[in-house]
Amino acid sequence: MELDPLLLSRIQFAFVVSFHAIFPVFTIGLAAWIALLEALNYRKPDPVLEKLSQFWIKIFAVVFGMGVVSGIVMAFQFGTNWSQFSFAASNFLGPVLSYEVVTAFFLEATFLGVLLFGRSRVPPGLHLLAACMVAIGTFISSFWILSTNSWFHTPAGVELIDGHFQVTSWLQAIFNPSLPYRFAHMALASFITGGLVVAAVSAWYLVRDRNPRSSRIALKMTVVMLAIATPLQMFVGDLHGLNTFEHQPMKVAAMEGHWETQRGAPLILFAIPDADAEENHFEVAIPKLGSLILTHSLDGEVQGLKSVPAEDRPPVGPVFWSFRVMVGLGVFFILLSWVSAVQLFRGRLFDSRRLLRVISWVSPLPFIAVLAGWFVTEIGRQPWIVHGLMRVEDAVTPSLSGGMALTTLIGYISVYAVVFGAGLYYLRQVILAGPDPIEQAHDFDSARPKRPLSANPLNFNGETPAAEG
Amino acid sequence: METIDLTLIWLGIIGIGIFMYVLMDGFDLGVGILFPFAPDDASRDRMMNSVAPIWDGNETWLILGGAGLLAAFPLVYAVFLPALYIGVFLLVAGLIFRGIAFEFRFKASPASRHWWDRSFNIGSTVAAFAQGAVVGAYIQGFEVVDFQYAGGAFDWLTPFTVMTGVGVVTGYALLGATWTVMKTEGATQDWAFRISERLLIGVLAFFVVVSLWTPLSKPFVQARWLDGIAWLWLFPVLTLAASFWVWRALRERRDVVPFVGSMVLFGLFYLGLLISMWPYAVPPDYTFWDAASAPGSQLFLLLGVLFLIPVILVYTAFNYWVFRGKVRDGDGYH
Numbered sequence: 001m002e003l004d005p006l007l008l009s010r011i012q013f014a015f016v017v018s019f020h021a022i023f024p025v026f027t028i029g030l031a032a033w034i035a036l037l038e039a040l041n042y043r044k045p046d047p048v049l050e051k052l053s054q055f056w057i058k059i060f061a062v063v064f065g066m067g068v069v070s071g072i073v074m075a076f077q078f079g080t081n082w083s084q085f086s087f088a089a090s091n092f093l094g095p096v097l098s099y100e101v102v103t104a105f106f107l108e109a110t111f112l113g114v115l116l117f118g119r120s121r122v123p124p125g126l127h128l129l130a131a132c133m134v135a136i137g138t139f140i141s142s143f144w145i146l147s148t149n150s151w152f153h154t155p156a157g158v159e160l161i162d163g164h165f166q167v168t169s170w171l172q173a174i175f176n177p178s179l180p181y182r183f184a185h186m187a188l189a190s191f192i193t194g195g196l197v198v199a200a201v202s203a204w205y206l207v208r209d210r211n212p213r214s215s216r217i218a219l220k221m222t223v224v225m226l227a228i229a230t231p232l233q234m235f236v237g238d239l240h241g242l243n244t245f246e247h248q249p250m251k252v253a254a255m256e257g258h259w260e261t262q263r264g265a266p267l268i269l270f271a272i273p274d275a276d277a278e279e280n281h282f283e284v285a286i287p288k289l290g291s292l293i294l295t296h297s298l299d300g301e302v303q304g305l306k307s308v309p310a311e312d313r314p315p316v317g318p319v320f321w322s323f324r325v326m327v328g329l330g331v332f333f334i335l336l337s338w339v340s341a342v343q344l345f346r347g348r349l350f351d352s353r354r355l356l357r358v359i360s361w362v363s364p365l366p367f368i369a370v371l372a373g374w375f376v377t378e379i380g381r382q383p384w385i386v387h388g389l390m391r392v393e394d395a396v397t398p399s400l401s402g403g404m405a406l407t408t409l410i411g412y413i414s415v416y417a418v419v420f421g422a423g424l425y426y427l428r429q430v431i432l433a434g435p436d437p438i439e440q441a442h443d444f445d446s447a448r449p450k451r452p453l454s455a456n457p458l459n460f461n462g463e464t465p466a467a468e469g
Numbered sequence: 470m471e472t473i474d475l476t477l478i479w480l481g482i483i484g485i486g487i488f489m490y491v492l493m494d495g496f497d498l499g500v501g502i503l504f505p506f507a508p509d510d511a512s513r514d515r516m517m518n519s520v521a522p523i524w525d526g527n528e529t530w531l532i533l534g535g536a537g538l539l540a541a542f543p544l545v546y547a548v549f550l551p552a553l554y555i556g557v558f559l560l561v562a563g564l565i566f567r568g569i570a571f572e573f574r575f576k577a578s579p580a581s582r583h584w585w586d587r588s589f590n591i592g593s594t595v596a597a598f599a600q601g602a603v604v605g606a607y608i609q610g611f612e613v614v615d616f617q618y619a620g621g622a623f624d625w626l627t628p629f630t631v632m633t634g635v636g637v638v639t640g641y642a643l644l645g646a647t648w649t650v651m652k653t654e655g656a657t658q659d660w661a662f663r664i665s666e667r668l669l670i671g672v673l674a675f676f677v678v679v680s681l682w683t684p685l686s687k688p689f690v691q692a693r694w695l696d697g698i699a700w701l702w703l704f705p706v707l708t709l710a711a712s713f714w715v716w717r718a719l720r721e722r723r724d725v726v727p728f729v730g731s732m733v734l735f736g737l738f739y740l741g742l743l744i745s746m747w748p749y750a751v752p753p754d755y756t757f758w759d760a761a762s763a764p765g766s767q768l769f770l771l772l773g774v775l776f777l778i779p780v781i782l783v784y785t786a787f788n789y790w791v792f793r794g795k796v797r798d799g800d801g802y803h
């Protein structure tokens with residue numbers, strides 16, 4: 001059997017970037033949450049807030065660490081597996097990725113040190129500044145990386161001369177047509193992810209009657225935020241889809257499962273798309289609604305997959321299904337956060353054991369929604385690496401053999417299995433231990449595992465002025 | 470654009486960026502390389518805490534090196550990475566294992582902590598070796614057809630690159646040891662003084678071997694040194710002088726001078742290498758000017774970088790200043 005370096009490179013890229021993306025999408029939201037807690041605590045010092053912040057900083061540190069190490073892998077992926085593409089697109093890609101490093105990564109990395117280790121070494125104002133800088137850094141870095149990525153989907157401001165992209169307008173290339181939608185949608189996704197995880201952990205403590213004071217504060221804050229962010233996400237997602245309909249109609253056709261170009265297209269709720277037969281099986285659809293959503297008219301024309309040759313179509317099944325997973329979860333998040341918000345306003349949230357139990361289990365779901373969204377985006381772009389300009393088969397490294405690609409693919413999978421396994425294990429430890437009790441570090445409840453460093457005399461949890469108050 | 474040579478400016482920026490990386494990540498990788506040799510667990514805690522707040526910033530210079538090469542010298546990026554495909558994997562795998570060790574080691578139970586000690590040590594050593602092999606491969610040259618690498622997966626792995634790999638491991642260990650001298654006291658520092666002396670001798674030995682081997686195998690390097698300008702010979706003389714300086718400082722048990730002296734030593738090696746290889750970006754065929762990206766792209770990034778690099782240096786300095794002085798036991802947030 002001949003190993004295909006192109007296919008293996010695609011699988012490898014999808015694997016390493018999916019793995020990487022799990023962490024920033026969480027840390028972007030979490031960094032903002034920590035900065036907010038630090039700001040509240042700065043204005044009116046409160047040991048509960050400080051312990052809560054310190055607790056989430058511990059989690060942040062583990063997740064951020066995994067984000068950084070998996071990000072270092074990403075920095076080399078374009079060169080190792082997509083060298084023809086890197087060379088062809090270097091005039092745009094290089095400066096934009098470098099701007100990400102000089103405007104964001106240094107900021108995050110430097111102030112992270114102060115945020116994690118500096119509480120007892122710098123004045124409180126400077127510590128707050130560090131928290132804000134880290135949070136701002138995460139946004140700047142997602143801006144640049146999403147600009148790069150959006151350019152793959154809606155390239156602008158470049159000219160292809162002898163197989164080389166030459167930039168004609170930096171402004172158009174960076175602020176390309178899909179960037180605003182993608183950035184807004186991704187930023188909301190990060191808030192939703194961070195919010196749902198914080199809510200889930202807090203609800204879990206409440207179900208077990210642990211850390212009631214800080215958990216109530218945390219749950220209240222996140223429920224309010226989520227009740228606003230989740231419907232907004234659906235709205236932004238819709239706008240994003242309309243933008244895609246304009247620029248990448250074949251992606252939308254795959255998302256919607258439309259084979260034929262038609263007026264008054266239905267909205268397909270369920271189907272099993274069959275690429276060989278070029279049709280859907282077991283279709284359940286609402287007539288005309290598809291056209292209404294996409295063109296805002298009951299009999300607007302919607303282009304179908306069959307309007308282009310088979311080799312120019314994206315794989316339909318994965319796009320179709322991922323889209324339904326994301327939207328399904330999006331609707332579920334809206335319901336959950338609204339029910340919780342209503343209970344909160346009726347003053348019953350903290351007594352609704354069943355609701356709290358449901359919330360305590362949602363943490364994996366936003367990650368699934370995010371990855372599903374990216375699968376829609378990226379698989380829907382196929383067979384292009386830069387939409388309409390360069391195909392993936394012209395992008396791959398020519399000297400790469402199937403054996404080499406397979407070796408590193410297996411290598412990354414094994415390395416990440418260790419990293420991820422250990423990371424989850426230690427996150428579990430931190431969560432089981434919970435925020436440090438306000439009083440002093442010795443009355444652990446019996447469920448608390450032994451933590452070798454808690455007894456540490458200089459551990460500054462015990463020496464900050466707020467802890468004595 | 471005729472008056473300013475952007476490519477030359479970029480060469481300077483990338484050159485400085487890579488050098489910053491070598492110095493800064495060099496000492497924290499070195500701490501990892503020396504980890505198993507530390508006298509006891511308390512010393513290991515201190516060593517790790519001395520680099521924990523800064524390692525992430527140090528590694529960011531590597532990312533800047535990667536992205537900056539893609540921006541200014543795309544040919545280098547597009548040839549080196551495919552040619553060193555397996556080596557790059559080893560490098561990042563090493564960096565991953567040492568990076569997560571910072572977080573996980575302190576959260577591990579005492580019984581399982583040694584796994585993360587090992588992860589930190591092996592990860593750092595492999596990453597340092599891979600970087601040394603990259604330098605060796607650069608001196609060795611690449612088979613390039615039509616701007617794309619055309620050789621095999623293991624062309625880079627030769628006795629010469631193994632030697633440069635081990636040489637860089639030794640050199641980083643010296644930086645790590647002198648850093649430990651600077652940041653610790655007592656038994657840990659005593660040990661660091663002892664090991665620094667031995668590492669200094671090791672580094673000099675590698676310097677001599679590479680300095681003889683390179684010109685013997687590369688005629689253009691030989692020509693540069695033998696028919697070239699006389700002041701080039703100042704470099705070996707300065708290197709010996711710097712080594713002597715470090716040696717004496719170690720003997721006199723000075724805190725800071727050994728570290729500074731080791732950095733100067735690295736600077737001299739680095740300049741010597743650049744002078745030998747000048748002006749080739751991808752030897753033996755392409756110069757830095759052949760490898761450059763479009764002037765518009767170089768200019769666009771230059772405008773930002775000229776403004777931002779000084780800002781970055783300021784807050785990097787701020788970070789080092791916050792964590793200045795000897796590490797105290799129990800420094801950390803865990």
Ligand code: HDD
Nearest residue numbers: 182186189192234237238241244327330369370373374377
């Ligand atoms: C918490 C995560 C999350 C949630 C609840 C949703 N999305 Fe989403 N979606 C993403 C997270 C995400 C994402 C991972 O962030 C993507 C991938 C790339 C991007 O820009 O955002 C995405 C992409 C994406 C795309 C692909 C656009 C393209 O790249 O061409 C569309 C059309 C939507 N979304 C639409 C929706 C709709 C109508 C939702 C209704 C609730 C929705 N999303 C909920």
Ligand code: HEM
Nearest residue numbers: 010013014017018021148149371374375378379382385392
């Ligand atoms: C959440 C993050 C992301 C996920 C889960 C993701 C997922 C994927 C998947 C599934 C593929 C394979 C598509 C296929 O071969 O059918 C892919 C390919 C790719 N993606 Fe992404 N992606 C993400 C973010 C990004 C970003 C931010 C960039 C660019 C800056 C990017 C650039 C690419 C490239 C270059 C390829 C390889 C070429 C190709 O197959 O088109 N991706 N990604």
Ligand code: HEM
Nearest residue numbers: 021023024027064067068071072074075105138141142145
């Ligand atoms: C889904 C898209 C992506 C987003 C939103 C994103 C965002 C981020 C953020 C916020 C960080 C900071 C660390 C963290 O929070 O975990 C980070 C780290 C990093 N990312 Fe990504 N990233 C994405 C994809 C990529 C891709 C495709 C690349 C490679 C071209 C990349 C390269 C890096 C690197 C090198 C780091 C480490 C930087 C450091 O030292 O702080 N990322 N990313």
